[in-house]
Amino acid sequence: MTRLPPRATERLDRSQTVAFTFEGRTVQGYAGDTIGSALYAAGQRIFSRSFKYHRPRGLLCCSGHCPNCMMTVDDVPNVRVCAEPLREGAAVRAQNVIGSLERDLLSVVDRVAGPFMPPGFYYKTFIRPRRFWPLYEKLLRGAAGLGRVDPHAERTGRFDTEDRRVDTLVVGGGRDGLKASIAAASGGESVALVDENPEVGGSLLLSETGVSQARKLCEQARRAGVDVLASARAIGLYEGKLVPVDCGELLIRFRAERVIVVAGTAEQPLVFPGNDLVGVVLPQAARRLVNHWAVRPAESAVVITADDTGLEAVEDLQAAGTKIVAVVDLRQREPRAIAARGRRGAVTAVEIDGQRLACDLVVASGSPQPNYALLAHAGAKVEHDPARGVFIPTELPAGVESVGAAAGLIGAPAVPAASYEPARRRPGKSFVCLCEDQTTKDLKLAINEGFDSIELSKRYTTVTMGPCQGRLCHLNSIRTYAAETASSEASIGTTTARPPWAPVSLQLLAGRAHEPARRTALHHRHREHGAEMIWTGEWRRPYSYGDPAGEAAVVHDAVGLIDVSTLGKILVAGPEAAAFLERIYPNRFGNMEEGRIRYGVLTSDAGRIMDDGTLARLSPNEYYVTTTSTGAEGVIEWFEWWNATWQHDVEIINVTSALAAVNIAGPSSRELLGRLTDLDVTAEGFRYLDAKRAYVAGIPSLLLRIGFVGELGYEVHFPSPYAVDFWNTVLERGADLGVDVFGLEAQRILRLEKAHIIIGQDTDSESNLLEASMPWILKLDKDDFVGRWSTEHVDRRGLMTRLVGFEMDAAQLPLEGGQIVENGRIVGRVTSVRRSEAVGRTIGLAWVPAESAQEGAEIDIQVDGRPAPATVTLKPFYDAEGERLRA
C-alpha cells in the first residue's frame, strides 16, 4: 500500500489499518479508505469486466456513478466499491467473470463475437429453433450481466423508515447547498440538508483551502439550526414534495414546503476509440485518488478537458508526482481524432490527431452535465443549451428550486464533438454507454434500422438503462443521435427521468421486518392447548388442536368450545338504527322483537354478496351486528360511507377488539351453561335465536343462541380482559360433561354438514343472493335498499347458476376449486368439500348450472382427472330439519 505523504485533504486515519479480503487474498487499507481506494493503493487496476464483451474496466468516476467498479461485497452484488467505506473483514469478490478479473475466459466474446453482437442480437439470433430458447436464455444470462443475487440471502441489518417534515430540504451539500441552507435557516425556517458523500463540502473538499471553508460553512449551518445529514442520498422527488433519503439502514421520507436541489454536475466522458480502457478516467477520479486517499494515480498522464476541472486535475496530479505528458484544453484547440491504445485492456498511449503520446493515464472530460434528475422527477422541463452543449433545467414547479451548477451555472465549457473517431482506420470500439457496452456503431445501426426516436432507441439499445441510469451516457447518446441524423440535440430531446436517482436496496424499501398479526385474548391459551395456528386474514387462529375429526365429534356428542373473538362486532345504535339497517340490508330488521336474532347478508348495489353475520336487537334503538372475521373493517367503512350520504341519526361503533366471543356448542351445552349462570336456560326460557344479557361465570355477557356449527349452542360475548378466566372456568366446570376445545377445521366440517356457507369461500365477488340459494333473505315488501334493483334484475333474467350441496362416495375427495363436468365440458366448480364422519359420505358445496339445482340431480365432479358421480341436495346433510339445533 504505497501512499503519498500525508495531505490536508485526505480522509485517511493512518494510525488505523483495516484488513479485508479481495478474491480470497488479504489486502490492507486505512480507516477512511473506500474499498476502491484501498484496492487501487494496493495496485489493483482492473475492477470489473464489462456487461457484454467482458472487457477489463477500471475506476472511471470514483464518485459512485459509473458501473466500472461494481463488485460483490459480503454477498451483496453490484456494490460500487469506489464509494463503499472500507470495513474490517469485508469479503470482496469480482463478479461477471469466469476465472479472474485479469484473465476472464468470457473475454473471448470481445474478440470473436464483438462485430456480431449488435443491439437486439439475442432476439435476432436465438429465435430458432424456438424450443431451445429456455436453454439459450440460461446460457446468455450466465454470460452477460451483473452480479448474482443469492435467493436465500438474509437481511443484512435492521432497516427502518422515518417520516420527517421540514420547511426546506436542501439536496446537495456542496458550497452552494450549504449557503442555501444557511440562508433558509437564518430566515427562521426549519431546514435539513442531505448529501450522499460521507462528508459535506462537495468539491471544496478537494483542496486545502476548500476543506477549511467547507468545515466553516458546515459549522455555520449547524449553528443556524440546519440538520446536516451526510451519507444520505436523495433518491427521488415525488409529488407532494416527498423526498425519500437513503441513509443506509434508515429511509427518511422528507416532506418539505420547499425543496432546493443543489446536486452539482456529473462529468461526462469523451467518445473516442478505446475510451473504456483501464486508465481512462474522469478528472474527479484523479482528484479524489490524490486528495482523499493520497494515492498517485499513475506515472504519466495526458489530460483532455472541456473546462477547468481537467486543469485542476493537472495540478493535483503534478503535486502527486505524476508526469503530465500533454494537456489538451478543448476551449483552445479541438483535435479531430483521439484514440487510446492499450495492452491487456490498460491504456499505454493516446493518439491525438495522429500524434502518439505514451502514458498510463488519460484524464478525459467533456462538458459537465447539471444533475437535473430530481428536478425532472418533480416535473421541470429540460432544455438544450447549444452554447455549452448540455441540458439545463427550466420551468421548475412551485416550491422546487435549484441553485449552483445543478441549475446550469457551469461557466463556459467547450462543446465536445459527438465523437473523436479517426475518419479512416478503426482502431477500436468507441463506447457511448459503458453499463450496457453500447458503441457509436451500435447506435448508428439502431438509427439505420429505424429506431430514430430517442425513447425507442433507448429501449432497443438499452443505452441509459444500465446501472448509471444515464448519468454518463445520456448526453453522449443524444449527441451521437444528433450527429448521425444531422439534427439538433434540442430536437432529439431527453428521455424521461424517473426515480430512483441511485440504486436502492430492496431491504431498505421493505423497511422494518414485521408482519402485523391480530391475536385474540385467548391466543396463548390456544398455544398451551397445542393448537396449530393459521392465518385467516390478519388474524391468527387455531386450525386444530391435533384431531379435527375428533374435535367435530365432541361437538356432536358432548360439548365443544371455540374461540370466535375474531368475529367483527359492531354496535349500531340511535333513534334511526332500525331505519338505517332496513336500508342497507336486504332483510327486514325493523319488525324484530327485542331480544331476538336474525341472520343478515349485505349486498352491494350491483347485487353482489359482500358479508354476512347475525344481528341481535338489544333494545328498540340498539342492534348488535356481527360480521365475518375478516369483514369487520370493510363493513364499518361500508356502513359509514352510506350514512355519509343518508345521514341517519345512528352511531356505528366497532367493538371487535373490545369483546371476546366463545361459542359453546353441543348437546350438553345447555347443561354446562346452566352451571355458569342464573339465567333460565330451558328450551322455553332461552329459545333458538334469542339474545340475552346475563352474568356467565361471573362475567357480564351477551348470549346469542345461534347455531353455525349445527348443534344446540350459545355464542357468549364479553369484555376481552376476562377471556382467559372465562375459558378456564368453562373447561373446568364442564369436565365431567366431556367438554373440549375445537378449532377452525372442525368448525368448517360442522358448518358444511349444515350447508352453511362461508362468504368468500363459497361465494365470490360475482355471487348474488338468488343464485347463492338465499332468496329468503330478500324482502321485497319494503322500500328501497342497497342491492335491490340488481337482485330484482337477476330474478327477471332468470338464474344461470346455483350454489347447492352435493354428496358422494366417501372414497372420493374432489379438490376445492375442482370442476363439475358435463359431456367433457366444465359447467361448475366445487367451493367446499370434506369427508364427514357424522354423515358417512363426502359432502360439499358447488356452483352448478341452474337446471341441475334439484334435489337428487346427478352431476359429475372431476376427481384425480376422472369424473366421479355425485348427488345434488338442497337440504343440510346433517339434522336436515334442525331438531338438534332448536332442541
Next chain:
Amino acid sequence: MTFLLLCPNCGPRAVEEFITTGEVTVRPTAAPSRRELSRYIYFRTNAAGSQREWWYHRHGCELWFLAERDTRTNEVLGTELPPATRPEAG
C-alpha cells in the same frame, strides 16, 4: 400517488393514510331502468381534469369526505364534509 390530502378533521396528511372509492356517483332515486342501473353501477366519467371523489381517512379519524381533485396533476382543489342534506323518509 404521494400527494398530501387535506382531511377536514386532521388537516394535511399523506395520501397513503386514505383510501378512495373514486368519483361521486348519483344513485337513482326511483326504480331505474336496466340501462340506468347499469350506467349507475358500471359507468364512470373518468374525467381528465377536476373530479369530485369520495375519500376515507382509514389510518386516521375514519371520516368519509369529498375531495375535488385534478386527475391529471393530483392537485387537490378542496375537501369538504358530505352535505348535511337529510334523506327522504325510508
